[in-house]
Amino acid sequence: MTFFTLRTLYVCMDYRAVETTDEYVARLETGSDWRAEIEALAADVDAGAAWFTALGAVQDAELAFYDQDDLEYYSIDADEPLEVASCVGNVSWLNGDRFAHTHVVLSDADGETISGHLNEATVWAGEVYMRVFENDLEREHDETTDLDLWL
Amino acid sequence: MTFFTLRTLYVCMDYRAVETTDEYVARLETGSDWRAEIEALAADVDAGAAWFTALGAVQDAELAFYDQDDLEYYSIDADEPLEVASCVGNVSWLNGDRFAHTHVVLSDADGETISGHLNEATVWAGEVYMRVFENDLEREHDETTDLDLWL
Amino acid sequence: MTFFTLRTLYVCMDYRAVETTDEYVARLETGSDWRAEIEALAADVDAGAAWFTALGAVQDAELAFYDQDDLEYYSIDADEPLEVASCVGNVSWLNGDRFAHTHVVLSDADGETISGHLNEATVWAGEVYMRVFENDLEREHDETTDLDLWL
Numbered sequence: 438m439t440f441f442t443l444r445t446l447y448v449c450m451d452y453r454a455v456e457t458t459d460e461y462v463a464r465l466e467t468g469s470d471w472r473a474e475i476e477a478l479a480a481d482v483d484a485g486a487a488w489f490t491a492l493g494a495v496q497d498a499e500l501a502f503y504d505q506d507d508l509e510y511y512s513i514d515a516d517e518p519l520e521v522a523s524c525v526g527n528v529s530w531l532n533g534d535r536f537a538h539t540h541v542v543l544s545d546a547d548g549e550t551i552s553g554h555l556n557e558a559t560v561w562a563g564e565v566y567m568r569v570f571e572n573d574l575e576r577e578h579d580e581t582t583d584l585d586l587w588l
Numbered sequence: 589m590t591f592f593t594l595r596t597l598y599v600c601m602d603y604r605a606v607e608t609t610d611e612y613v614a615r616l617e618t619g620s621d622w623r624a625e626i627e628a629l630a631a632d633v634d635a636g637a638a639w640f641t642a643l644g645a646v647q648d649a650e651l652a653f654y655d656q657d658d659l660e661y662y663s664i665d666a667d668e669p670l671e672v673a674s675c676v677g678n679v680s681w682l683n684g685d686r687f688a689h690t691h692v693v694l695s696d697a698d699g700e701t702i703s704g705h706l707n708e709a710t711v712w713a714g715e716v717y718m719r720v721f722e723n724d725l726e727r728e729h730d731e732t733t734d735l736d737l738w739l
Numbered sequence: 740m741t742f743f744t745l746r747t748l749y750v751c752m753d754y755r756a757v758e759t760t761d762e763y764v765a766r767l768e769t770g771s772d773w774r775a776e777i778e779a780l781a782a783d784v785d786a787g788a789a790w791f792t793a794l795g796a797v798q799d800a801e802l803a804f805y806d807q808d809d810l811e812y813y814s815i816d817a818d819e820p821l822e823v824a825s826c827v828g829n830v831s832w833l834n835g836d837r838f839a840h841t842h843v844v845l846s847d848a849d850g851e852t853i854s855g856h857l858n859e860a861t862v863w864a865g866e867v868y869m870r871v872f873e874n875d876l877e878r879e880h881d882e883t884t885d886l887d888l889w890l
Binding site for chain 1: 761762763764765766767768769771776779780783784792793794796798820822823824825826827844845846847848849850851852863864866867868
Binding site for chain 1: 606654
């Protein structure tokens with residue numbers, strides 16, 4: 438007789454239950470850097486792991502695209518005011534610093550859209566919702582992708 | 589001997605801890621207005637502050653882009669059915685009314701994408717997740733951007 | 740004398756209060772399917788209803804657009820590496836299986852963007868935040884849209 442359970446289903450992915458200790462809304466400062474502001478918020482509330490979504494507008498932006506063959510980031514400059522139609526990301530430790538891994542969708546006066554990994558952007562106005570997790574996340578080098586990944 | 593702490597780091601941005609009182613999932617009504625439906629949900633559950641993400645599709649949409657020189661919104665019409673590939677926003681008080689500040693990313697039959705600030709859109713199907721915060725958020729005029737911002 | 744309350748406002752939409760039982764962060768496995776990984780996570784934690792946001796990159800993707808006249812999904816192939824600039828979705832039951840309704844915004848080396856309903860995509864790297872709700876959501880056929888909707 439064989440006992441089995443559906444819970445034995447093999448899942449390759451890594452995952453972890455998280456406990457939220459606190460939640461914040463923030464208004465990013467006009468003229469500051471979008472990502473640095475989010476990292477400053479995380480630092481100010483002592484967050485070693487967090488998840489956020491956001492919206493707003495920027496005065497300019499530098500995005501990046503990760504080339505999966507070259508295993509390198511190439512930057513994409515956007516030198517004009519753009520709406521932040523979407524922003525999703527998380528905060529974790531990377532080489533001893535808080536890093537806000539931030540992806541954005543940006544749009545111009547015609548609604549035309551560019552998007553990707555955010556390096557930096559000058560805030561026009563930004564509204565952020567952040568959840569802080571009890572246990573820190575730390576990025577470590579992943580051989581397959583040559584990226585710094587957590588879990 | 590000098591004592592110092594990283595907590596003395598100056599953070600320009602405004603932020604506030606929030607307490608979530610309740611959470612909702614909603615299905616927006618086909619034929620209604622996307623943003624008005626979200627405001628109606630907020631009103632129906634007595635929310636004076638909330639954060640939401642959503643996805644779905646619309647029959648048409650009017651986006652807007654805020655011109656950072658003219659300090660005015662200019663509208664962008666999209667007169668066709670579009671997927672709502674992303675929707676992020678928040679609810680706060682604006683001049684005595686609940687206002688759902690809503691940014692969306694919309695896509696057509698080829699995946700081509702327009703995005704920005706949402707004025708209005710006729711719902712085809714919409715799925716929303718909303719968190720309601722205990723303390724209200726209220727928008728007030730910001731001189732620098734000529735926008736109504738909270739915090 | 741008449742008593743009345745704003746709560747009598749008629750709201751057509753369906754909505755439901757949800758209770759979150761647990762929250763997870765996950766790192767999707769390189770080479771696996773983006774949506775199947777999210778469904779595997781939901782299965783592994785016994786989730787019958789969940790909401791998620793995510794970001795990352797994929798090696799290729801098949802999106803879909805729902806034609807509101809034909810009432811059919813048409814697929815859109817993207818045969819190249821793309822950033823996942825945004826991902827929003829939810830898990831519910833559909834015909835006895837867990838279904839991760841997933842919308843994504845994808846971008847190429849120039850930041851050029853396609854977006855829509857996600858059928859499948861090969862993960863390069865993926866970071867997911869998922870909230871699991873106590874009560875299941877189940878999709879049922881909706882006559883108006885010919886879609887399977889919950890609530």
